[in-house]
Every structure is written in C-alpha cells, then in structure tokens.
Amino acid sequence: MHSSIWLTLLIVVPIAGALGAALTQKVEGRAYVVAVATSVVEMVLALVVACLYNDHIAKAQTFDFATRHVLSAPFGLAYDVALDGISLLMVVLTALVVLLSLLGARDRRQEPAFVAWLLLLTSFTMGSFLSHDLLEFFIFFELTLVPCYFVISQWGGKERSKAALKFFIYTFTGSAFLLIGILYLAFAHQHQYPGTALTFSYSALSGTAMSHGTAVWLFIAFAIAFAVKAPIWPLHTWSPITYAEAPTAGSIEMSALLAKLGTYGLLRFAVGLFPLALPTMRPVILTLAVIGILYGSMVACATPDLKRFVAYSSLAQMGFITVGVMSGSTIGTVGAVLLMFNHGVITIGFFLIIGFIEQRRGSILIRDFRGLQGPAPIMAALFTVVMLASIGLPGLSGFVSEYLILIGTFATHSWWAVVATFGVVAAAVYLLWAYQRVFHGKAEGPNATIADATPKEQWVLVPVVLLIVVLGVFPKPVLDRITPSVHQLIEHVAPAGVNK
C-alpha cells in the first residue's frame, strides 16, 4: 500500500499549473511554457504511479494508494481516492492527452486562458478516474463540463455556441439521472444500516442489498449518464457537431479522454455496483453498442468532413469498448480497458494530423483534398500507421484489444460478437476509403503545394506511433496490470451474471 500523496499530487499539480499560467498573462508565451512544464511533471507523476503500483494488492481485493477523509458529514461529502489497474491506465492516458495536445495543437489566441482551461480539465478528469466515492466522482464528472464548455465556446469554429450549448445541455441532463441514482443508492444503504452516517463511499455502497427491479432502474439511471458521455448510440447526437466545432485540442480532450469517462463509469459504477441488473441489461446495452458499431461505420463512410469522420469512427470504437465492458468475461473486459487506452492514443494521432492539415489548408472537408501523399509523404505515412491501428491490423495496438473483446464476448454472448465482427470489416472500408480520397490521386492546386510534417510535428507523433507499435507487439506489462483488477471486478459481479 502506497501513500495517497501521489494521487493527490496528480489532482493538484494541474490546478497549480493552471493558476501559474493564468498569473503569467503579461509575458507572451510564458503561460504556454508553464503549461507544458506542468504537463511534463504530470506525465512523470503518472509514470511514477504506474511503476509503484503493486498489482498484488488487487488480488487482495483492495485498491492501492487509498485514503479517505470526510469533509462534510451532513452532506456525506468525502475526499476518497484510490487506484487500481483500470484507473491506472486511464491516469496515464490523461497525462498523455494533455501533454500531446499542448505540444501538437497549440492555440495562440488568448493562450493563458486556453492552457489554464486545459490544465483544469486534466485535474478534473484525474479526479474522476481516481475517485473512490460516488459523490466525489459525480462532482469531478460534472466539473469536466465547465472547462470543455469554455474551450468549445471560445476557441471553437463557426457554430461553436451551438455546439457548446448542445454538449453542455446533453451531458448535464444525463448527469441528472446519475445524481438521482447515486442519491437513491446512498439512502437505500443508509436505511439498511440505521444509525450510520450518510456515505457515498464506493466500498460501502457496493455492499448495498437491493431487489432486482431497483438494480435495473439504478443501472438505467447510471447508464444514461455514461451513455451520453461515451457516447453510445442513440445518445451520441451531440458528439459529431461538438468534435467538429471544437478546437483541435478540445476535440482530442473530448474524444480521446472524456469519452473514456463514460465507458469507465459504465464499468466501474454501473456494472460494478448493480450485478443484479446485468442479466436483464446486458442484452440491451450490447445491442445498442452493436448498433452503434454498425451505424457509426456506415455514417463514417458518408460524412463530409474529417473531424466528423473521426467522431463517427469513434462512435463505432466506443461501441466495441461497450461490448467488451458488458461482455461479462474477464478477457473481454480486459480488452475493453485496453481499447480505451489504445483508442485514446489512436484518436490523439488522428486529430493531431487533421489539425496539421487544417492549419495548412483552413479546411477539413474531405472533398477539398486529393493526393496529399505526393507533397506530404511523411504525414501520409503517419496517418497510415494510425489508420491501420484503428482498423485492427495484427501487430498494431488496435488488434490486440479488439481481438480480446471479440473472443471474450464470443464466449458469453456469441451472436453479438458475430455481428460486432462485421464492424472490424466496416472499419477497414471507411478508413481505407477516406484515406484514398484524401491521400491518393494526383494533387492539384493548393493540395500540390501543401507542406509536409515539420520535424516538430513528427516528434509530437513519435510517442503515438511508439505506443501503437509497442502495445501491438508487447502488451504484456499493461495486461498484467489490468487483469487482476478486472478479474476481481468480474468475480464480484459474476455470481449473478452469465456463465463465464
């Protein structure tokens, strides 16, 4: 068991960095330096935590780095952080996303405010992944809306106000269900143990006895909030316009990171807390996820601009993750957690390259591009690696995770796995077709003179490519850290679940 100070640092350092960036307004560019330094520190902290993390603890059914302080007894408000293999991976992803989006998608308009919002968002996201208390989680979960809202509404594209409002209202409404569900669960727990103080502690609430009906209703309430965030079909309609209108860094944060908050929440809270509801709800959520895979793939073929394209392909990928999360098998769930990370990395790559192209051409419409491969071979090569990983080519990271999800799900819910497999084929279709339209052919006009990736841009993408290749060839260290935690979670919910 390690000291919780590391986790507290992970939450506090970005806030300090945001304050520092906001205070250095006077000097041009200083805020950016502060922000990059902060995110480097954050990355180092995340790696330290990853090295310290002791996966044997998961086998003893506890979390590492845990602490709990009650802040306000009447409200049941507590500061309670803990980390297991699942959150560990998300913590590393969070640090990676902020570092790469600062380095690769710098936005010089009102820079101090911009980087301050990004750092605050990092802190709140860290908080959500580290929370071991439902109220604390909810607060962090809600807090992530505020920086996102301001980043989209101030630095976004033409329709930014509409996009920001749609994003906020959608997510806020989803959270309403979550909050009521959390309150209901906490009071059900308190009524079961008369005389105890109101508590939202995850460990306490996971022992709440409830009827099947209650479990189903609570699961639905939780799932609505997380399905909006992920997004899961049919609650995805906010995401295309939001990803398209947000500035590049905002799109990266939202699709690579905040979307994972949805699937993470689904796994940790909806699945983890309501095992009784799973036999009823599994087929429902699996069906929605599979529809999302196919629907996202089809719309991705028809979509006119590159950011919406990634949004719909993300919808399909999030569908895969959801399938794994709901599969009820350890292997499938491990694959889902791994895909959360891999999809994050792949999406960073996609949005960074799209951002580079947008900077050069001022457009993200697919029909404006043709034959970029000629003038920009390195960019095309980088895009190819990211794309192939997304398709799930063996040897790259996407393959490992999708493979695990599909075999895990096949063991428990074979028909859904069969249909979901078509999603892999569909991904190849829409990605390769988009690649053809943008990079193949003969470049003319402005396309012929487009500059290739600069050394700096190449360096930013190096970690992305490295992670894609390394996790494709040698995922064992990561899998070793996830598996005990996932196994414990699935064991906890399995007695009520399907036969493994």
Place this chain on the structure above:
Amino acid sequence: MKLVIPSIHYLAILPILIFFGVALALVLASALARGKVPLAVATSSVVLAGVATIVVTYFQWRCVSRSGASTTIAHAIVLDDFSIVASAVIALSVIMTALVAHDWAVRERVSGVEFHILALAASSGALLMTQANDLIVIFLGLEILSIGLYVLVAFDRHRSKSSEAALKYFLLGGFASAIFIYGAALVYGATGSTNLTSISYFLGSNVLLRPGLLYAGGALLLVGFAFKIAAVPFHLWSPDVYEGAPTPVTGLMASIVKVGAFAALLRVLISALGTQLDTWRPILWILIVLTTVVGASVALVQRNVKRMLAYSSINHAGFILLGVWAGTIRGTAATLFYVITYAPIVVATFAIVTLIGGVGDEHHSIERYQGLARRQPWLGGALAILLLSQLGAPLTTGFYAKFAVLASVVDAGGGALALIALISAAIAAFFYLRWAMALYSDDHLDAARVRVPLATGLVIGFGVAVTIVFGVWPGPLATLAQHATVLFTP
C-alpha cells in the same frame, strides 16, 4: 378586567427592534434636518444596523445553546437556532443591498434616505416572519414586509414601468394577503387557535372527523405563501415587478422575501401542520413540478435579463420548495442551506445588473452584456461565476444547495420529483449559459467600460467569495444549517 401584559424577552426581538428603531430614527432625523440627511449617513446607519443585528444573533445563539429554544410575548414569537440563522441572512442581505443602493442613488441623483428607511422597515417584517409562532404574527410580518416593498418598487418615479409594477404588485399582493388571512381564520375555526404550537398540539391529540375546514384553511395559507415566493401558477406578477422595480430593490426582493416567506412556510407546514403531511404533500408536488419546469422554460425566451432572473428565481423557489416537500429534518436543513447560500448570490447578481443598467436603470437587454468579460475580465468573470453558481455547477454553493434539497427529497421517497426538478435545472442551464456566453463573445468590444464603485464592488466580491469558498468547502455552512434545524421538527 385586568389587562395582563405578557412577559417580553427583549433579546429575542432585538433584531426587529434594531431595524425598526433605526428606520424610525432616520425618519425623525430626516424630518428634523428637513430632508437634508446626507446619503452616506443613512447608508452607514443601515450597515451599522445590519452589523449590530449580526452581533445580536451571536448572543442569541449563545443564549439558545445555553438554555434552549424559547417563546416569548405570549408564545407568539419564537427564538430558536433556525430563526437566528435566518435573521443573520436577512441582515446580511440588507447590508449588501444598502451598499448597492448607495451607489445606485448617487448615480441616479435620488435622495436615498427614504429608500433606506423603507428597506429597513420592510426587512423588519421579514425578520418578524422568521420568528413568528402565530398565524397572526406571520400575517403582520408579511404585511410589514410587503407594504415597504410596494413603495420601494415604485421608487423610481421617472419610469412609468416602476409605478406600473408597484400597482400590479400592490393589487395582487393585497389579494394574496386577504387569502392568507382568510386561511388563517379557517384554520382557527378548525383548531381553535392561531398559535402554531397549539395547532400542532391540537392536531396531534385529536382526530378531525370533518377536516374540510382545516384543509380549506391550509390550502388558502398555501396560496398566500405561493404568491409571496412566486410559485407557479401564482407567479404572474413576478416578471413584471422584477423588471419594473429599481434593480437594487429587485435584489432585495429576491433575497429577503424568500428567506422570510420560506422560514414562515416551514413553520406553518412542518411545525403546525406536520401531522397533515400526507395531505399537503401532493399539492406541493404539483406546485413544485409546475414551478421548476415553467420557471426554467419560460426564462428561455426572455431577452431582458431582469425578467430572465425573475423566472430563474421562480425556478429556484421550486427547488427550495423541494426541501419543504421532504418534511424531514434533512429537508428543513436543506431549505435553510439553500436560502443562506442563495441570498448573497442573488444580491450580488443584481448588483452587477444595477451597474450594467446604466443611468436611468434601463439597459437590461442581454445584448448589453456582449463582450463584457473581454472588456472587464473581473466584472465579467464575477458574473460568470455567479451564473454558474445559480446553474448549480460544482465548486459553487449552488451545487450543494441543489444537492442538499435533492438528497432530502430522495431520502423522503421522491425520486421522480427530484428527477423532474433536476431536468428543469438542465433547461435552466441553457439560459444561464447563453448569458455567460454573451459575456465572452467578441462583439461590441469597443463599448464603454462600466465604472465599478467601491461599495458595489465589495458586494459583488463578497457574493463571489461566498459562493466559491463555501462551494469548495461547504462543511461549516452545512453543519450550521443542520444544527439550526435539528430541534425544529416536532
């Protein structure tokens, strides 16, 4: 026949005496000095009266924690932790309003002395309502509060809207008072007393075979209260009055009326009619659904920020009613927590609206706020924070206020009601955000800067500080609210 004068515990009524006394002193001074009392003197007297009241509440608190809650003046006035906290909040709101009104009066070149006198007198009514333990005394408080406000709403004689609003408020308010007192009469007929403790005792120890009279009386009382807190469908006066009244008055109305009316409502429904919980709850349920949903939806189409805030305050009234609906200690504490945190926020918000309104207090369209935060980051940022707090974003008191009432409702078995209310908050988020977005837009960057006078700046800073400090660390206020209501329910 010998007239028996009931014993009077002066410490209990000292806040009311201070407020009314200072108001009278200002009237006298104004008369003796032939209307030449300097504005600064009047403002500082109000601030002093407020500070003195807060100091007195400290001693009252010690008195109550030493010897327990007590009643005085023939059990018509009660001194308990609940009334003490509510009185302190009212005093705080009055101080804040007086500071805003000072700068407003300087800008508008009006003699503010009358303003301060009326504000003090009206607030003494609100103070009386928080301590009332008798339907007649509640009525007295309500009338003192309302009559002062009728005049204050009409204070801006240069604008016809001000007089129009006052007339509307006066006519409908008069109606509501009549309905309230009729309800009190019916309850008296049914239970044999107007004293809340006696009513509660009577209803606890007797079974009413024909409860129709009590129900009718209770319903009429509820209508009277619903009018004062502007619950739908008794809200129609509020947008016009909020818009027409001078902006500092609107802030005062939004804060002290809510504190006073909700304190009295809690005493009537929980203390006196607590045994009839199952009867009034369904009525309140419908009232809450209408109030939260209509308040939030109609606010969407408003372009005038004062009307928007009127509907927003209707939405908030619905949320505060949630705590009353719960009918538990937790609910009462949540209601108190909500009004404690709401009052400073709303006064500070109206302070900013007063500033932007400009000379003549007329520029309240949302276009006026375009780019404000770009021109003046501190002022615009403060407004953005206040709006986020009203919206209920975490790390502001608004979040915990909503959290507390929702928790109490879910605890009392009203999950559906809580969900409806929370979805109305999502609708309401739309117009708070639209306003916040206007603050940060790129248009009208060259518009004139607004000068922020010192006193108003202090008020705004205080409101923002309260919402952030207790938003990050709600512990003390939550404990205070809980402590103040532990002995409240019978």
